Amino acid sequence: MAMSEPLGAGVEVQPPSDRAPRLTNAQRDRLRALGEVRSTSPGDVLFQDGDDGYDFFIVESGAVTIVQGYEREDRVLAVFGPHQFLGELGLLTGARVYLSAVVRDGGEVIQVPAAALRKLLGEDEELSNVILPAYLARRARLISIGAGVHLIGSRFSPDSRRLRDLLGRNRVPYQWTDLEEDDEVDALLQAIGVEPAETPVLIGTGDVLRNPTNNELAKALGLGAAGAPPALCDLVIVGGGPAGLAAAVYGASEGLDTQAIDCIAFGGQASTSSRIENYLGFPTGISGGELAARAVLQAKKFGARMAMPAQAIKLERDDGHYSVQLEGGDVVNGRTLIVATGAQYRKLGVPDLDRFEGLGVYYAATLVEAQMCAGDPVMIVGGGNSAGQAAIYMSRHASSCRLLIRGGDLGKSMSRYLVDEIERRDEIEVMTHSEIVELHGETSLESATVVDNRGDERTELPVKAAFVFIGASPNTDWLGGCLATDEDGFVLTGAGLGDEDRDAFVDGDAPYFLETSQPGIFAVGDVRSGSVKRVASGAGEGAMAVQLVHHRLSGH
Numbered sequence: 111m112a113m114s115e116p117l118g119a120g121v122e123v124q125p126p127s128d129r130a131p132r133l134t135n136a137q138r139d140r141l142r143a144l145g146e147v148r149s150t151s152p153g154d155v156l157f158q159d160g161d162d163g164y165d166f167f168i169v170e171s172g173a174v175t176i177v178q179g180y181e182r183e184d185r186v187l188a189v190f191g192p193h194q195f196l197g198e199l200g201l202l203t204g205a206r207v208y209l210s211a212v213v214r215d216g217g218e219v220i221q222v223p224a225a226a227l228r229k230l231l232g233e234d235e236e237l238s239n240v241i242l243p244a245y246l247a248r249r250a251r252l253i254s255i256g257a258g259v260h261l262i263g264s265r266f267s268p269d270s271r272r273l274r275d276l277l278g279r280n281r282v283p284y285q286w287t288d289l290e291e292d293d294e295v296d297a298l299l300q301a302i303g304v305e306p307a308e309t310p311v312l313i314g315t316g317d318v319l320r321n322p323t324n325n326e327l328a329k330a331l332g333l334g335a336a337g338a339p340p341a342l343c344d345l346v347i348v349g350g351g352p353a354g355l356a357a358a359v360y361g362a363s364e365g366l367d368t369q370a371i372d373c374i375a376f377g378g379q380a381s382t383s384s385r386i387e388n389y390l391g392f393p394t395g396i397s398g399g400e401l402a403a404r405a406v407l408q409a410k411k412f413g414a415r416m417a418m419p420a421q422a423i424k425l426e427r428d429d430g431h432y433s434v435q436l437e438g439g440d441v442v443n444g445r446t447l448i449v450a451t452g453a454q455y456r457k458l459g460v461p462d463l464d465r466f467e468g469l470g471v472y473y474a475a476t477l478v479e480a481q482m483c484a485g486d487p488v489m490i491v492g493g494g495n496s497a498g499q500a501a502i503y504m505s506r507h508a509s510s511c512r513l514l515i516r517g518g519d520l521g522k523s524m525s526r527y528l529v530d531e532i533e534r535r536d537e538i539e540v541m542t543h544s545e546i547v548e549l550h551g552e553t554s555l556e557s558a559t560v561v562d563n564r565g566d567e568r569t570e571l572p573v574k575a576a577f578v579f580i581g582a583s584p585n586t587d588w589l590g591g592c593l594a595t596d597e598d599g600f601v602l603t604g605a606g607l608g609d610e611d612r613d614a615f616v617d618g619d620a621p622y623f624l625e626t627s628q629p630g631i632f633a634v635g636d637v638r639s640g641s642v643k644r645v646a647s648g649a650g651e652g653a654m655a656v657q658l659v660h661h662r663l664s665g666h
Contacts, residue, residue, distance in 0.1 A: 116152045116214040117184060118175030123191035129247040131240055132193040138168055138220065140237065144230060145222035155180070156196065156211040156219070160316025162332070164207050166227040167196040172217020178257050178285070179314065180210035182301075187257055189214060195241065198248040199281075202228060202407055206332035208259045208283070208314045232411050242407070246400060249281060253477060258283030259331070262299065263310030264290060265482065266553055269321050270310040271468035276324055276419075278478040279375035279382070280333055281399045284312075286481075324374070324419045325438070334418045339442055343369045345659055346434055346444030348422045349585070351378020352645045353635025354450030355405040356652030362412035364656060369442055370409065371420035371434070377402025378452050379582075379636075380645050382474035383496065384503035388525060389645055399476070401645075422451070422588045432631065445630065446659045449589070449601060450652065452636040453582030458491065460549055466576075470555020475500035475577045480507040483575040489514060489558065491546060492579030494643075498528035500577050505537040512571070514544040516563060546576065584637045594627035600639035601626055619665075622658040624651060630662050 124130035133141070145165070150156075150172055157164035158180055167174070169190050176196070178185040187209065190196055196211050201224055231238040252258050261277065263270035265288050277284045289295055289306060296306075302318055304311050312319040315330045328334055345361045347354045350372030361368040375381060383398035392401075406416055421437035425447075432447045455473040457463060463471065472479050475490075480503065488508040490501040493515040505511040513520075513532065520540060521529045532538050541560065548559035550570070559570045584599045594602045594611035602611060604623040611627040612620070624632045634651035636643055641651065 116175070117177055117212050118173070118186050118189045118214045121175070121186055121189045123173055123189050124194065129244055129251060130188070130190065130194050131244055133168060133195060133240065137237055137240070138170075138193065140230075140234065141166075141168060141222050141227075142220050144226045145220055148219050148221050149216075150174075150213040150219055151216045152213055154213040154216075156213065157207055158210040159208045159314050161207040163204060163224055164197070164201060164211075165224055166201060166222040167211065168220040168222075169194050169196070170218040170220055172213060172219075173215040174219070175212050175214045177210045177212055178208075179260065180212065182313075185257070187252075187255075192217075195244075197245065198252065199245045199403065199407075200332075202231075202242075202245060203410070204332055205282075206315055206330065208331075209257070228411075246403065249283065249403070250400065252283035253281060256283075256285045258285060259312055259314035260285045260287065261310060261312050262287045262289070262295065262304075264288065266290070266469060267310060268468055272324070273310055273312065273322070273327060274478050275474075276327060276374065278476050279377065279399075279474075280328075280331075280418075281381075281403055282331060282333075328419055334416060334420070338440070339369045339415060339417070340367065341443065342431060343367045343442070343444045344663065345369070345446050345448065345656075346432070346442050347371070347448045347450055348434060349378065349450030349452055349635070349637070350376035350402075350416070350418065351450060351452045351635055351648060352380050352401075352405075353452075353648035353652040353655075354378070354448070355402065355409060356649040357448045357450060357634065357655055358409040358414040358416065358652075359405060359412065360653045360656040361659070362409055362414035364660070366656070366659065368409075368414040369444065370414055370416050371422065371436070371442065372416075372418045373421040374419055375402075376406050376416060376418060379455075379474075379496070380648075382476050383499050384475060384477075384480075385499060386645060387527060398645075425589050425592050427592075427628070432628075446662060447631045448652070448655050448659070449593070449626070449631065449633045449637055450635045450648075451585040451588070453584050455578060456581045456583060458546055458549075458576075458578055458580070460547060462549060466549050466551065466555045469553070470551060470574060471549070471576050471578060473578055475504055479575060479577070480504060483508060485509050486574035487572050488512075488575040488577065489546070489571075489573045490577045490579070492581075493517065493520060494523050494579060494581075495525055495528060497577075497579035498524045498532060500579060501538050502528070502531055502535065504575075504577065505535055508537075508575075510539070511537055512539045512541055512573075514541045514546065514560065516543065516545055518542045549576070582636065582643075586637060592628065593631065593633070596639040598639075600641075601633040601637055602639050603633050606639055622661060624655045624658055625662070630659075632658060
């Protein structure tokens with residue numbers, strides 16, 4: 111459609127950068143061979159929010175504006191010019207479109223089908239090294255500026271918190287509007303025909319979603335795998351943390367028909383870490399979310415099906431294979447199974463805890479939480495690496511940051527590099543021998559009573575957010591006792607299995623190192639008894655388990 115004043119008029123074209131590189135003549139020639147050259151006019155829409163997907167576009171001449179809320183709010187995010195390309199990470203993952211591309215200055219574009227681009231990136235290392243980092247950088251930028259789909263709700267609503275958590279854990283860029291803080295929200299709701307009582311509401315996917323379930327939101331956004339899995343997979347992976355993701359990458363890359371499922375988001379607890387600085391190959395560190403996003407792309411490139419949200423609720427053995435029943439009634443069948451369901455954070459033993467969860471008490475310290483408590487006093491509870499990383503991250507946003515540990519030595523269970531960084535930061539106060547015993551507040555957390563466990567001294571301190579990292583318990587309830595576990599519920603494997611746990615192995619057969627009490631079922635990562643609770647070790651176990659899967663399958 112023609113426009114008298116094209117969107118982005120007066121906005122400068124993105125200068126060359128990691129987010130907006132320019133392709134060389136040779137690179138554009140290779141892409142041109144896969145697509146077609148199109149003429150464009152001002153106002154042409156190349157793709158629009160709500161579309162199921164979009165193609166890859168390179169601007170040959172002219173300029174294209176990237177817009178949030180096209181024909182609603184018309185928020186201009188960027189303008190791309192000659193030899194720059196459009197799109198971001200969703201093009202590679204197959205997610206639904208939540209931004210629009212509108213031609214500002216007429217010219218020509220090269221249009222390449224998305225499927226052809228994905229195939230090319232798996233074969234052309236040079237182009238992959240240009241496009242993939244740009245897409246990752248654009249996704250990070252969209253998240254940081256609050257652009258993408260639009261979520262409207264109350265910060266006091268558990269459903270708002272649930273949806274924000276799902277979006278944040280899956281690194282879906284979104285704009286948040288708080289009913290209690292935005293003066294223009296009533297007019298916005300009226301414009302889309304929504305009453306405040308119907309919130310939280312999400313727009314930008316083509317439909318108005320009124321308080322959607324996690325499954326409804328994931329489907330609307332195009333997250334996870336499309337369609338049902340085959341009748342029988344070679345390998346089913348339950349859990350999508352570092353261990354499960356590594357197993358998905360190596361299983362699919364080595365020719366196994368691989369199905370991975372996770373209940374909330376791929377990345378597990380690691381995806382909530384703002385910065386992992388001791389992971390091999392990333393000397394400047396990497397966020398847990400970006401590490402997970404890279405791994406998901408890698409697994410999909412090799413053909414793994416990544417399904418979420420998919421909650422495993424029951425495990426059964428059925429005629430020589432294993433069946434995983436999912437919440438909602440679906441069943442996934444596999445010749446072999448890798449259990450990578452990790453562990454869940456333990457909770458504070460204080461009165462009225464459930465009243466403050468999501469309203470001041472959190473179990474992850476991500477950008478979402480940082481935005482919610484910017485300029486406020488916060489507390490971090492715990493002495494492990496997750497607590498140390500959270501303290502460093504939140505200290506950059508909060509007015510004050512206290513780190514509470516039950517013992518007297520911060521270095522007892524925390525990596526030295528984190529201890530050194532915390533000690534260098536004046537913004538972080540370490541409180542040893544300290545525990546929270548009471549939480550206070552009317553509608554949200556306002557203060558906490560802290561006790562010195564060497565005596566009875568109690569102090570009430572102001573706090574708007576308390577981040578709890580005090581250990582974890584294994585996510586094994588869904589196994590229903592099918593696998594042998596230790597006294598704490600972690601799954602036993604290999605040499606850790608007693609003679610009484612090996613009845614399923616016959617004819618002198620013995621379990622492999624990561625194999626459980628059932629042949630063909632392996633346990634990796636935090637859910638496994640005796641595992642090292644680190645990202646690198648989890649990824650290593652996931653990779654190793656795939657080799658043992660091959661041995662078990664060949665044995666059959």
